[in-house]
Amino acid sequence: MTSDVSGLIKRDVILKPYTTFKCGGPAKYFSEPSSVGQIKDLIDWAKDNGISYTVLGLASNVLISDDGFDGLVIRLGKEFSQITVEDLGSSMRVSAEAGCPLALFGKKCAENSLTGAEFACGIPGSVGGAVFMNAGAYGGEVRDFIVSVTYLKGGQICEISGADCGFGYRRSIFSDDPGAVILSMTAELQKGNKEEIDSLIAELKAKRIASQPVDVPSAGSTFKRPEGFFAGKLVQDSGLKGFALDESGARVSPKHSGFVVNEGGKATASDVIKLIEYVRNKVREDSGVMLEPEVRLIGGDHKWNL
Numbered sequence: 001m002t003s004d005v006s007g008l009i010k011r012d013v014i015l016k017p018y019t020t021f022k023c024g025g026p027a028k029y030f031s032e033p034s035s036v037g038q039i040k041d042l043i044d045w046a047k048d049n050g051i052s053y054t055v056l057g058l059a060s061n062v063l064i065s066d067d068g069f070d071g072l073v074i075r076l077g078k079e080f081s082q083i084t085v086e087d088l089g090s091s092m093r094v095s096a097e098a099g100c101p102l103a104l105f106g107k108k109c110a111e112n113s114l115t116g117a118e119f120a121c122g123i124p125g126s127v128g129g130a131v132f133m134n135a136g137a138y139g140g141e142v143r144d145f146i147v148s149v150t151y152l153k154g155g156q157i158c159e160i161s162g163a164d165c166g167f168g169y170r171r172s173i174f175s176d177d178p179g180a181v182i183l184s185m186t187a188e189l190q191k192g193n194k195e196e197i198d199s200l201i202a203e204l205k206a207k208r209i210a211s212q213p214v215d216v217p218s219a220g221s222t223f224k225r226p227e228g229f230f231a232g233k234l235v236q237d238s239g240l241k242g243f244a245l246d247e248s249g250a251r252v253s254p255k256h257s258g259f260v261v262n263e264g265g266k267a268t269a270s271d272v273i274k275l276i277e278y279v280r281n282k283v284r285e286d287s288g289v290m291l292e293p294e295v296r297l298i299g300g301d302h303k304w305n306l
C-alpha cells in the first residue's frame with residue numbers, strides 16, 4: 001500500500017525562483033523530501049497515480065517551460081547535503097549527498113588539502129546535477145574523481161562504480177534514465193599543497209568572473225562545445241554577440257557569446273527558446289554547424305532539434 005504523502009506535496013509551485021535562468025511556470029506537484037524513504041514514497045505515489053516525475057537540484061542547467069511541469073518535481077536540497085571524509089593516507093575519500101552544492105564539495109576538498117576538485121568550486125549546481133551532467137570546467141570533470149554513485153531505481157538503492165557511469169561530455173548513464181534519482185557520490189582525491197590548491201581556486205574564479213556573465217540569470221553555457229569548434233566563437237562569428245530579438249530580456253551575452261542570458265529575469269522561457277533557436281539556425285546557415293543545447297528543457301512541448 002502506498003504511504004500517505006499528502007503532507008510532503010505542495011500544489012502549483014512556481015519554479016522560476018528556484019532556477020538560475022529565472023523563468024518557468026509551476027510544478028503541478030512539488031516536494032522537497034528529507035529522507036530516502038520519502039523519495040521512495042513520492043515516486044510510488046506518482047507511479048500509482050500515473051503522474052510523471054522529475055528531479056531537480058539547484059536548477060542551474062534547466063529551462064523550465066512557461067507552462068511548468070505537469071507532474072511531480074522532487075527537489076533535493078539542504079536535507080541531502082551531508083559531506084563525509086575518510087583519510088586513506090596519501091588520498092582521501094569524500095562522499096557527498098546529491099543536494100550538496102558542488103562548490104561546497106570543492107571547498108571541503110580544498111580544506112582537506114585535496115587536489116583535483118578546484119574547478120568544482122565555480123560550478124553553481126548540486127552534486128546530483130553534476131553527476132547527471134558530468135559537470136566540468138577548465139580541463140576537469142567530475143568523472144576524474146568519482147569512484148562510485150548511489151542512486152534510487154525501482155524502489156532499490158543501487159551503487160555503481162564511476163567507471164560504469166557512462167560519463168561523456170556533459171552526460172552520464174543517468175542522462176538516458178530520467179527515472180533514477182542520484183542520491184550521493186563518493187570521490188577519491190590525492191593530497192596536495194593547500195596553498196597551491198587555494199591559489200588555483202582563486203585563479204579559476206577570477207577567470208570565470210572576467211569572462212562569463214556570472215551576475216546575470218542564465219543556465220551557464222547554452223550550447224555544448226561542438227567537436228573542433230567553440231560554440232561562443234561560432235555565435236560571435238555570426239555577428240550575434242550581445243544580440244537580442246526583442247526587448248524581452250533574452251539576449252546573447254555581450255560578455256560571452258556562448259551564454260544566452262535573461263536580463264533582469266524578465267524573459268519568459270518561450271522568449272529564451274525563440275532566441276536559442278534563432279541563434280542555432282543562424283550559426284548553421286553561416287558555418288554549417290548545428291549547435292546542440294546543453295541546457296535541458298523541463299515541461300512543455302518544445303524539443304531541441306538535434
Ligand SMILES: Cc1cc2nc3c(=O)[nH]c(=O)nc-3n(C[C@H](O)[C@H](O)[C@H](O)COP(=O)(O)OP(=O)(O)OC[C@H]3O[C@@H](n4cnc5c(N)ncnc54)[C@H](O)[C@@H]3O)c2cc1C
Binds near residue numbers: 055076133134
Ligand atoms: C553561471 C553558470 C555557470 C555554469 N558553469 C558551468 C561549468 O563551468 N561547467 C558545467 O559543467 N556546468 C556549468 N553550469 C551548468 C550547471 O551548473 C551544471 O550542469 C550543474 O551540474 C547542474 O546541477 P544542478 O543541480 O543545477 O542540476 P539541475 O539543473 O537541477 O538538473 C540538471 C539535470 O540533472 C537532473 N538531476 C539533477 N539532480 C538529480 C538527481 N539527484 N538525480 C537524478 N537527476 C538529477 C535533472 O533532472 C536535469 O535533467 C553553469 C551554470 C551557470 C548558471
